[in-house]
Amino acid sequence: MFTDAGRVPDDFDNRLRTAAFAWLTSRTLQRTGNLTYSAIQSFVFEGHTIPLKDRVKGIWKPARLSSALSITTTYRPPGVVRPYDDLIHEGDGLLRYKWNGIERDEATNRSLRSAMQSGVPLIWFFGVGKGVFNPIFPVYVVGEEEENRQFILDADPSAIGEHEEGVAEQFLRRYLKVETRHRLFQAVFRGTVMRAYQGRCAVCRLQHGQLLDAAHIVPDRDEDGVASVVNGMALCKIHHAAFDVGILGIRPDLVVQIRSELMHEIDGPMLRYGLQEMHGKRIVVPSARAERPRADLLERAYERFRQAG
Known part of the structure; x- marks a missing residue:
């Protein structure tokens, strides 16, 4: 995992994220697509167990990474206010994610800002039940609204880099953005519904x-x-x-x-x-x-x- 000098290899971040996404994909094919906190903590990479989220903090950066790996939105039963008002904006379909605390330079906030600057993909663990999360990935930090103490996240990788394009490309780009952001809504919706129905068809009880x-x-x-x-x-x-x-x-x-x-x-x-x-x-x-x-x-x-x- 490390070089002789004790440094993390340059491609370590990319390899870890790629492995984490592949592991989550295989795990979420089962039943509800949701994972318990203990399951999320069982990810093993190159012989080392690396938690994919923190138990308490909403923004998680493993010690070996320079940028955040995941964010978490806490579950609250219907009618109960969340401690942080994380939400997908109805207007543009982008996720607004609140800073940890109120200080801009809080270490966790810096790690998410670093993810924005480097354009690395993250995991969004959306709480759908007590100790149960729906992993949505990859998502990208595409902006920050300091006046509201929050980051802006998108599921569209093209949002992290702009380039000149013709009219047809612009049309296709806008279409893909709408589709991608629609999937962000649907991922949250699916995770919540599957947890509520315990991963079984309401009509025939099928559980696959x-x-x-x-x-x-x-x-x-x-x-x-x-x-x-x-x-x-x-x-x-x-x-x-x-x-x-x-x-x-x-x-x-x-x-x-x-x-x-x-x-x-x-x-x-x-x-x-x-x-x-x-x-x-x-x-x-x-x-x-x-x-x-x-x-x-x-x-x-x-x-x-x-x-x-």
Whole structure:
């Protein structure tokens, strides 16, 4: 890991971040995509255990790095204010992350500023439950708003360097930025929904994370499509698709309905067991009442289902 002189090799930072991202990718393919604090602390790199986040501090820089490796947003139950007001801005879709403390030159703030200057990628651990985090990566520090004591982070690597480009390139660039920032919202949404539904489909109870989606009850493009767990359900890909095209509906009383014409069709086992036998069953919802689907949103979605039939 170190040279004879005791220095960290020049490519150590890059190798560590690359290995950490690969490790997180493999770990988050399982069930919910979320990790416990103890799991996050078990990362091993070149024979050494290196924590990927700090237990207390929001900004984490391992001793061997010159720039921060990760940031953490603490979980708070619905209605409880977070100690730091970290949020994704509705206007530009960028994450605002508060300084640690109020001093600009706090060591942790300097490490995040160093990450901005060097353009290195970081991990954002978003708290979705007590001691449970959804890792979102890579993210980049692209600016600082000193008057608000906060950094600006983006999931778009092109944001860390500007260059001259033609009209077509500018259009493509703007499109990719919108898509990338949309994914930032979706990563937070998915992590929260998967934790609330314990990594299982609300309709059929399937628990394979690779086959689960965080589905919006009312589409997020809709004015009422709130980016909150109350507008979401964990659905397997079959039931998500069926819900979106109006084959499967969910009544406000949480009972599944299948379009009547499909109930009389004869086809393979997927139609029979995957759809027809779900008719009339009650979906599984989060144990916390504050995280269950909102009745008015279910009513809107169910009206859409009735019209589709």
